Amino acid sequence: MSRTRTPVVADWFTGEGEDFRLLGTRCSACASVFFPREDTFCRNPGCAGGELLSAPLSRRGRVWSYTDSRYRPPAPYVSDPELPWQPYTLIAVELEAERLVVLGQAVPGVSVADLEVGMEVEVVPGVLDEDADTTWTTWHWRPTGVAA
């Protein structure tokens, strides 16, 4: 049985391969950018409020900081308690154009030993977890020096 590929959160990212992008929103009045997307009201206190339009974010950014998770996180994080815990790496990435920092998991196989603050990374499509019917997709950060 093939699983349906479904984003773990709707409308936070879009596209495939080289066209994959995180998807925020931009206020049509003040041009402020929001991620995760803000769809109700512009949060700039100096803005009277405009239409919030979908806005793809920059593909590449610089590592602001990073860490990992040596212990299994609690639910609602999904992991198989029957399997030994495999730590994953978290990277906070500063996007230059948007001037914001976005947290995300690193691509599998990238450990804290592979990272440095200031290093360039790019956003790529990834898989968060799978259940019987669904492959839950997400975004991952990958150092631009890594081919795989």
Place this chain on the structure above:
Amino acid sequence: MTDDVAVLGAGMHPWGKWGRGFVEYGTVAARAALADAGVDWRDVDSVVGADTVRGGYPGYVAGATFAKALGWQGARVASVYAACASGAQAVNAARTQILAGLADVVLVVGADAAPKGFFRPAGGDRHDDPDWLRFRVLGATNPAYFGLYARRRMAVHGDTLEDFAQVKVKNAAAGALNPNARYRKTVTAEEVAASAVVADPLRLLDICATSDGAAALVLCGMDFARKHGVRNPVRIRAVSTVTPTYPNTVLDLPDIATDSAAVVEPEGVTFRASIARAAYEEAGIAPEDLSLAEVYDLSTALELQWYEDLGLCGEGEAAKLLREGATAPGGRIPVNASGGLASFGEAVPAQAIAQVCELTWQLRGTAGARQVADARVGITANQGLFGHGSSVIAVR
């Protein structure tokens, strides 16, 4: 400034893993604070409870829950939830009632029976809750954020793992002297280094545990204190409860991303620094005036961050301040003389109240073996989730 509020009584239930309910802990702390104040519970005008969200439904209505346990006597009541800032906001609600003339004597109580291991979001599939989403999408626990902050400090300021360990060594030594602390053993830097990594670069002994515990205060107006025969009480001079200023550009619990600074230039001060700044401005006090500080050492590295945010030193100079011994007992500005959360663990609604209890005892000169000599002015600092600021300044 004439708008001081007196701290008439302070009390705690010892912190630990006791396996009992939060109401019991809170009631013990409340009775201790009332006894310390010499005030009969039936003479309390108002009770303010700091809420726990893990105690079941009664936890959301903590004020009345504690009032019932102490015996219904018709007091005014309020309940406050602001995550880790709950206690400070409860203190502020009490202070506001006193200054407004709505109450002469107010009891403030916070208590929790915390679960083991990582804090986690409330149950259910809540796709519109950033706290739920950070666990579901990223598995980003609280220690993961502490790890991010620690690594950032290492990269930007040159802090080392040894610096972080020395914070634990310092706080554990202080906690060993505190009968209310959960952990009362000294710790060595070698023991920190030998403990398991939780969230790189932080280890188990860099990160505070979850605990049961409770703390309570009896607050009153200055007139009431004088009539009560207390001529020179510890006074609360400021309570900071500020929110961040847009754009908030430091990644903070439980957010997945910061605000964008592309359109609105950030002001010069980060959220954490603005919390302290508001307290200093309200109190008319400068960092140089402080005798001691109680800060949220959720991790060792985060304590260093607070040194800078409180203005105890310049940006990037926290590790230097620590290495000089300035923040140790006997130093220029002892930080976490109580032992801090490193020694207490987290009991969320009680923490900010417990910090004020410590200031009270220190400013009275009754802190025993951990007494800071000639303590005159103290500050507390912490923050709650979702932009709840929290800082209290007390003087004598």
